[in-house]
Amino acid sequence: MQAITNITRSESGFASGLRAGMSIAIGYMPVALTFGLLARTTGLTVFEAILMSMVVFAGAAQYITLSLLAIGTGAFEIIFTIFIVNIRHLLMSASINERVTEDTVWKKALYAFGITDETFTVAATKTGSLTTSYMFGICLISYASWVVFTGAGYMVGASLPSVIQQGMSVALYAMFVGLLVPSSKKSKKVVVLAGVAAIFNSLFSYFHMSTGWSIVFATLLSSILVEVVIGRKENV
Amino acid sequence: MSSTMLLIIIGMAVVTYIPRMIPLVFFNSDNIHPKLQNILKNVPFAILGALIFPGILTIHEDIKFGLIGAIVAFVTAYLGANLIVVVMTSVGALSVYAYFFL
Numbered sequence: 125m126q127a128i129t130n131i132t133r134s135e136s137g138f139a140s141g142l143r144a145g146m147s148i149a150i151g152y153m154p155v156a157l158t159f160g161l162l163a164r165t166t167g168l169t170v171f172e173a174i175l176m177s178m179v180v181f182a183g184a185a186q187y188i189t190l191s192l193l194a195i196g197t198g199a200f201e202i203i204f205t206i207f208i209v210n211i212r213h214l215l216m217s218a219s220i221n222e223r224v225t226e227d228t229v230w231k232k233a234l235y236a237f238g239i240t241d242e243t244f245t246v247a248a249t250k251t252g253s254l255t256t257s258y259m260f261g262i263c264l265i266s267y268a269s270w271v272v273f274t275g276a277g278y279m280v281g282a283s284l285p286s287v288i289q290q291g292m293s294v295a296l297y298a299m300f301v302g303l304l305v306p307s308s309k310k311s312k313k314v315v316v317l318a319g320v321a322a323i324f325n326s327l328f329s330y331f332h333m334s335t336g337w338s339i340v341f342a343t344l345l346s347s348i349l350v351e352v353v354i355g356r357k358e359n360v
Numbered sequence: 361m362s363s364t365m366l367l368i369i370i371g372m373a374v375v376t377y378i379p380r381m382i383p384l385v386f387f388n389s390d391n392i393h394p395k396l397q398n399i400l401k402n403v404p405f406a407i408l409g410a411l412i413f414p415g416i417l418t419i420h421e422d423i424k425f426g427l428i429g430a431i432v433a434f435v436t437a438y439l440g441a442n443l444i445v446v447v448m449t450s451v452g453a454l455s456v457y458a459y460f461f462l
Contacts (some may be wrong), residue, residue: 155444172366172369176369179373181376182376185376189368191411191415193368195418199367202368202371202372203371203372203375206372206376207375207376207379208403209403209407210375210376210379210380211379211403213376213379213380214379214380214382214383216380217379217380217383217387218383221384221387229385232384233385235384236377236384236385237377237380237381239380239384287458287459288451290420290454290458290462291451291454291456293420293454294416294419294425294426294429294433294450294454295451297411297412297416297429297430297433297450298432298433298446298449298450298451299447300408300412301412301437302436302447304409304412305437305438306437309438313405314405317402317405318405318406318408319409320406321407321409321410322409322414324410325409325410325413325414326413329414338410339407339410339411342409343403343406343410344406346406346409347399347402347406348402350402350406351395
């Protein structure tokens with residue numbers, strides 16, 4: 125009876141969170157390695173790269189920051205762009221808030237830092253209650269992987285030949301294409317969203333709007349227009 | 361570390377943490393208007409389009425460099441390759457291109 129109680133408890137406890145987060149940690153490894161490597165080629169110091177992974181912990185945002193830095197975007201534009209990119213976490217946090225067991229505010233405020241696309245989807249698809257220990261487990265192992273492999277990627281990057289480093293300059297764009305294509309195959313709306321934003325961005329760039337704002341406005345205009353015009357017909 | 365870079369990283373950390381934290385700490389139920397939810401759901405796909413184009417054409421003096429990268433990434437992703445495979449194949453193809461033609 126004691127053993128059964130222990131098993132039941134561990135299903136929603138810290139160890140269970142660690143196990144659930146293991147697949148995320150493995151999945152983050154190549155992405156963080158690539159981030160560390162790209163951070164080096166973009167000109168960040170090893171300390172800056174690791175600090176960014178430690179305090180931001182958001183893959184897409186960090187990649188976008190590198191591409192914005194590479195084209196000389198200003199600090200305020202970068203921070204505003206990252207805010208726009210990461211505002212989607214608001215929805216994940218609101219959704220997960222419906223599922224987690226009530227706990228003290230500071231504990232919820234602490235594991236809120238670990239909400240990512242991946243920790244959210246893994247946690248949100250779990251059956252049963254989401255305890256604070258489970259949330260800490262899943263976030264901690266994902267976070268550890270992200271930070272450690274950022275550093276590792278940066279170190280490995282130092283020994284790459286220049287031809288490969290030239291090739292690496294396309295990596296961010298290849299990743300964005302790789303993120304977009306699978307969703308485009310499933311939904312025509314995704315193609316329209318990306319296409320309209322690309323057209324607006326080209327137009328704004330042509331009229332010499334700064335790159336950061338051009339991306340922000342193109343994204344917002346496309347998101348709003350597509351929702352107003354075709355939003356009611358189809359869901360992504 | 362430059363103070364500008366430190367400012368950027370701290371700013372990123374703050375604006376990334378706030379949306380993660382507010383609902384968990386302050387919300388009792390989902391207060392976001394459905395219309396706004398739909399717009400926010402569109403953002404990731406729209407921003408991907410804006411990030412890819414026209415930027416990909418300007419990564420190198422040789423415009424073919426970006427075009428080849430885009431085509432290789434599109435084809436490998438379309439065939440269902442894992443994200444890291446898409447990235448590495450594109451990088452590999454352009455490394456070969458840089459070795460022979462640049």
